[in-house]
Amino acid sequence: MLHLIKKDFQLLSRSRSDLMQLLLMPFLLIAILGFALGDLLSTGFSIEPFPVAVVEEQNEDEAEEAFENHLMAIGMGEAERAQLLAVTDELDPRDELFNVLESDEVSEWVTVSEMSSRTSAEEALEEGEVEGVIVIPEGFSENLWKTVLLNEQTVSELDLALVDFQSVPADILRSITRSFVDRFNLELSIALALEGEEETAAAANDYGEIVSLNAVEPITSFQYYTVGMGMMFALYTAPALASRAFKEKEQHVFGRLIVSGTRPINYLLSKLVSGMWITFVQVAILFGLSTLVFGTFSGRELSFWLDAGLATLILSFVVGAITSLLTSIALYSNSDATASTFDGLIVTLFAFLGGSFTPVEQFSESLKTLGNWTPNGAMMTSYLQLLQGFSLSEVSSLMVRVVIMAVVLAAMSIVIFPKRRLD
Amino acid sequence: MLETKALTKKFKSYEAVSNVSLYLEEGESVGLLGPNGAGKSTTISMMSTLLPPTSGEVRYNGVDALNKPQELRRVLGVVPQEIALYEELTAYENMKFFGRIYGLKGQKLEQRIKEVLELIGLTERSKDRVETYSGGMKRRINIGVTLLHEPRVLIMDEPTVGIDPQSRNYILEMIRRLNREKDMTILYTSHYMEEVEKLCDRIYIMDHGEIIASGTNQELKNILANDETIRIDVETLSKDFADRLSSHDVVQKVTQEGTGYKVIATKGDDLLGDVFELAKRSHTKITSVVVQTPTLEDVFLHLTGRTLRD
Ligand SMILES: Nc1ncnc2c1ncn2[C@@H]1O[C@H](COP(=O)(O)OP(=O)(O)O)[C@@H](O)[C@H]1O
Numbered sequence: 001m002l003h004l005i006k007k008d009f010q011l012l013s014r015s016r017s018d019l020m021q022l023l024l025m026p027f028l029l030i031a032i033l034g035f036a037l038g039d040l041l042s043t044g045f046s047i048e049p050f051p052v053a054v055v056e057e058q059n060e061d062e063a064e065e066a067f068e069n070h071l072m073a074i075g076m077g078e079a080e081r082a083q084l085l086a087v088t089d090e091l092d093p094r095d096e097l098f099n100v101l102e103s104d105e106v107s108e109w110v111t112v113s114e115m116s117s118r119t120s121a122e123e124a125l126e127e128g129e130v131e132g133v134i135v136i137p138e139g140f141s142e143n144l145w146k147t148v149l150l151n152e153q154t155v156s157e158l159d160l161a162l163v164d165f166q167s168v169p170a171d172i173l174r175s176i177t178r179s180f181v182d183r184f185n186l187e188l189s190i191a192l193a194l195e196g197e198e199e200t201a202a203a204a205n206d207y208g209e210i211v212s213l214n215a216v217e218p219i220t221s222f223q224y225y226t227v228g229m230g231m232m233f234a235l236y237t238a239p240a241l242a243s244r245a246f247k248e249k250e251q252h253v254f255g256r257l258i259v260s261g262t263r264p265i266n267y268l269l270s271k272l273v274s275g276m277w278i279t280f281v282q283v284a285i286l287f288g289l290s291t292l293v294f295g296t297f298s299g300r301e302l303s304f305w306l307d308a309g310l311a312t313l314i315l316s317f318v319v320g321a322i323t324s325l326l327t328s329i330a331l332y333s334n335s336d337a338t339a340s341t342f343d344g345l346i347v348t349l350f351a352f353l354g355g356s357f358t359p360v361e362q363f364s365e366s367l368k369t370l371g372n373w374t375p376n377g378a379m380m381t382s383y384l385q386l387l388q389g390f391s392l393s394e395v396s397s398l399m400v401r402v403v404i405m406a407v408v409l410a411a412m413s414i415v416i417f418p419k420r421r422l423d
Numbered sequence: 424m425l426e427t428k429a430l431t432k433k434f435k436s437y438e439a440v441s442n443v444s445l446y447l448e449e450g451e452s453v454g455l456l457g458p459n460g461a462g463k464s465t466t467i468s469m470m471s472t473l474l475p476p477t478s479g480e481v482r483y484n485g486v487d488a489l490n491k492p493q494e495l496r497r498v499l500g501v502v503p504q505e506i507a508l509y510e511e512l513t514a515y516e517n518m519k520f521f522g523r524i525y526g527l528k529g530q531k532l533e534q535r536i537k538e539v540l541e542l543i544g545l546t547e548r549s550k551d552r553v554e555t556y557s558g559g560m561k562r563r564i565n566i567g568v569t570l571l572h573e574p575r576v577l578i579m580d581e582p583t584v585g586i587d588p589q590s591r592n593y594i595l596e597m598i599r600r601l602n603r604e605k606d607m608t609i610l611y612t613s614h615y616m617e618e619v620e621k622l623c624d625r626i627y628i629m630d631h632g633e634i635i636a637s638g639t640n641q642e643l644k645n646i647l648a649n650d651e652t653i654r655i656d657v658e659t660l661s662k663d664f665a666d667r668l669s670s671h672d673v674v675q676k677v678t679q680e681g682t683g684y685k686v687i688a689t690k691g692d693d694l695l696g697d698v699f700e701l702a703k704r705s706h707t708k709i710t711s712v713v714v715q716t717p718t719l720e721d722v723f724l725h726l727t728g729r730t731l732r733d
């Protein structure tokens with residue numbers, strides 16, 4: 001088995017045309033696209049601000065008035081009331097939210113506009129003037145104050161409406177608002193535990209951490225195309241190996257292997273592992289070379305490389321499975337037509353859908369969704385999110401999807417594989 | 424040792440091999456002679472457990488080799504009709520790869536590679552890629568790879584097709600030595616009767632998927648014991664003369680060969696006198712007449728009415 005894999009590797013590394021297709025071509029394309037489309041992409045993809053409307057359904061004064069009424073209703077004395085109302089000025093969720101949204105990191109890609117009502121914001125959302133709406137609902141501040149200052153347990157949430165739930169900025173926005181609410185909840189529970197100690201108001205100012213946790217790092221065009229071309233050309237490895245397998249059959253080397261006692265299923269598995277191993281090396285070379293020459297991923301932390309390594313392993317697995325399937329089909333149908341079609345047509349189609357050439361979300365959101373159902377597209381999104389600082393767990397659902405695809409493809413290849421009939 | 428019983432292979436409705444029964448005794452050198460398309464390669468593929476037959480059996484030492492191929496595969500070496508090698512790799516790399524597939528490794532593998540390279544005379548070129556080799560060299564390494572694991576039974580499918588006479592003699596000599604010195608059992612397939620005649624103890628003649636004759640070289644020629652072959656060269660070919668020859672009572676077959684005719688006829692009568700008489704009548708000048716001992720080619724011609732190269 002090991003000899004079979006070593007031999008595939010040896011053969012590929014001897015073939016000038018394969019080396020050109022699998023390494024030189026993508027590298028040249030990375031260089032060309034990286035330089036030529038540098039500006040186009042950065043405006044089109046990550047720097048363009050994401051317009052968000054913020055609606056405060058109850059303004060500060062109204063909220064304070066409602067709170068004061070509540071205090072009077074529970075029969076609190078004048079002096080005590082004044083003291084609590086002074087604290088509410090400092091503990092204002094709206095201001096805190098704006099602090100986050102207007103911080104340096106976030107304001108780079110979010111522009112905030114305040115709107116007076118939920119309906120007008122929703123209209124703007126429909127018209128496409130804004131792409132997200134955050135609503136601080138009526139009673140949000142009051143509930144907060146009741147909880148913190150009066151130890152009355154109430155829950156309230158921010159409303160977040162987004163046009164586009166799939167896009168990367170939308171993800172980030174969602175995650176920020178979620179953390180924002182969580183953070184409040186945390187502060188609140190601390191406040192509850194401390195039973196109204198004055199500290200809480202000051203502590204609630206400390207949102208810096210949340211922001212840096214989710215800080216999005218803009219993607220450079222070199223990064224985009226290194227990943228894009230890496231995904232696309234990794235796919236080419238599968239037909240390259242499958243057509244070699246067909247050649248082995250044609251030239252009766254396969255027969256020699258079988259006569260020598262090699263089990264056909266081991267031969268198939270060797271193709272899967274070869275595909276995997278070759279893809280891994282190929283992507284590692286492309287990413288490494290791109291970093292050396294263009295500084296694409298320089299300065300990244302070890303954890304990024306580990307995550308990217310895992311992603312590459314998953315990518316390799318799915319390419320290995322495709323290799324295995326194409327090999328099976330070629331040996332079963334006694335023709336490498338399927339491998340050629342994959343090489344000539346499907347890779348290009350998948351590469352386009354997966355966003356190797358340009359982010360497809362600019363055309364339509366459903367295209368992007370479709371793209372994430374191609375193995376290369378799902379992996380591309382994963383890599384890009386990792387690059388933007390997302391954690392592995394946040395992108396894991398796409399990766400799991402790809403692993404499942406790989407398992408299904410590999411299983412199909414075994415079912416199709418002609419185990420006994422070799423004519 | 425290795426035998427087939429009523430081996431038959433149908434490709435869709437076309438029967439490429441019908442009812443072939445043959446056997447190899449230990450240490451024997453057996454030839455399978457037949458024109459292109461006779462079904463030789465298909466027979467061999469089935470015998471080497473590569474191609475499942477439509478019906479029939481392959482037995483190795485009495486064991487059904489189709490259901491239990493392991494034992495046979497261990498001792499079997501098959502030299503395919505095609506150059507079944509990785510042409511992008513060197514001869515040495517090919518040998519190393521296939522040797523490992525056969526479970527050889529380390530010192531033993533290196534030793535065997537060295538021996539085989541010497542045997543096939545490619546030691547000097549072993550570090551060159553196979554794609555740079557001449558046809559004859561490719562044929563030799565194609566055989567060499569099969570010898571690494573020291574097979575007891577060697578099946579060769581037209582191993583000398585399309586190469587120069589020198590390489591051909593080298594290969595034939597090599598096979599003879601493997602048979603004589605290493606006591607290897609050999610099944611040699613060819614459509615060149617001289618090769619089979621020279622190399623093999625016993626011969627099967629195959630045509631249209633069937634074995635049409637078998638036996639030793641002499642036994643086969645005895646089929647023609649009552650016949651004689653006469654070679655007649657003429658100054659100018661004449662259809663009239665050929666027709667007259669054909670219609671002679673004892674003449675079985677007339678074929679044109681080069682500047683003359685080959686006549687197969689029943690022995691005994693004074694055919695020669697008549698030949699000159701017929702030539703005179705059709706105004707044809709005979710330049711030479713030779714009475715030949717029959718060759719396997721003639722046997723084939725006799726049996727099928729066609730030449731091996733038709
Ligand atoms: N895989 C196949 N499918 C269909 N026909 C085949 C196949 N292999 C061989 N044949 C046919 O069977 C006949 C015998 O072929 P083969 O065994 O290669 O003959 P030989 O080796 O004696 O030249 C030929 O007519 C050939 O076209």
Ligand SMILES: [Mg+2]
Nearest residue numbers: 463464504580
């Ligand atoms: Mg043949």
